[in-house]
Amino acid sequence: MPYTQQHKEQTRQRILVAAAKLFCSRGFDRVTLTQIMQKANMTHGAFYAHFSGKSSLYEAAMQFAVSHAFWARDDKRTEGKETHLKALVTRYLSWSKTDQDHPSPLEFLVTDAAHKEEKVRQAYQACFDTLVERLATILKKRGNPEPEALAEETVVSLVGTVSIARSISQPLQNDFLKRAHERIVSRLKMA
Known part of the structure; x- marks a missing residue:
């Protein structure tokens, strides 16, 4: 008996969740x-029913992670509040405590940005572009005259901060993240 469309979609989702977490x-x-496939508790046969290879899975997993990450969510309850951008920055810089069910790929995938495989680079670029667009939309609603430039600058600051924080020792890490948070939030408030 063939699987239902719903079963096929659930199988695909399980693979994407597992892949996004691991990638x-x-x-x-x-x-x-x-x-x-071990993390998804499935066989390799299930993988090949949905994806042609690791690169195509990576691309789909990053799209999945981007669409489910906290910074990509459209939360109408906080959209107009001053604290929304501060909360976004705070959550992003709390990389050790990020939502494990819906990881935010950019802070973890700095090395994949310069990957030799074009499909991997394109998936990373799509993640970056989505975050910049999301921040630019918020900044534009707030009347910022150059929302795209500030959004891009902010994303670069966030990704760079987390990348460096992951490579320094724990006692220095918290202070480094706190100072970066203050700088980024201050810059966004001035906008």
Whole structure:
């Protein structure tokens, strides 16, 4: 008996969730299809029913992660409040405590941005573009005269901050993140 469309979609979702978690924590090169399918509690046959290879899975997993990450959500309840951007920055810089069900790929995938495989680079670029667009939309609603430029600058600051924070020792890490948070939030308030 063939599987229903609903079952097929649920299977695909399980693979995407597992792949997004692993890719976001380890990067493209350090994750195997076996690890992904074990995390999804599925067989390799299920993988090939949905994806042609690791690169196509990576692309789909990053799109999934972007669409489900906290910064991509459209929360109408907080959209107009002053605290929304501060909360966004705070959540992003709390990378050690990020939503494990819906990881935010940019802070973990700095090494994948310069990957040799074009499909991997394009998936990373799409993640970056989505975050910039989301921030620019918020800034534009607030009347910022150059929302795209400030949004891009902010995303670069966030990604760079987390990348550096992950590489320094714990006692210095908290102070570094706190100072970066203050700088970024201050810049956004002035906008």
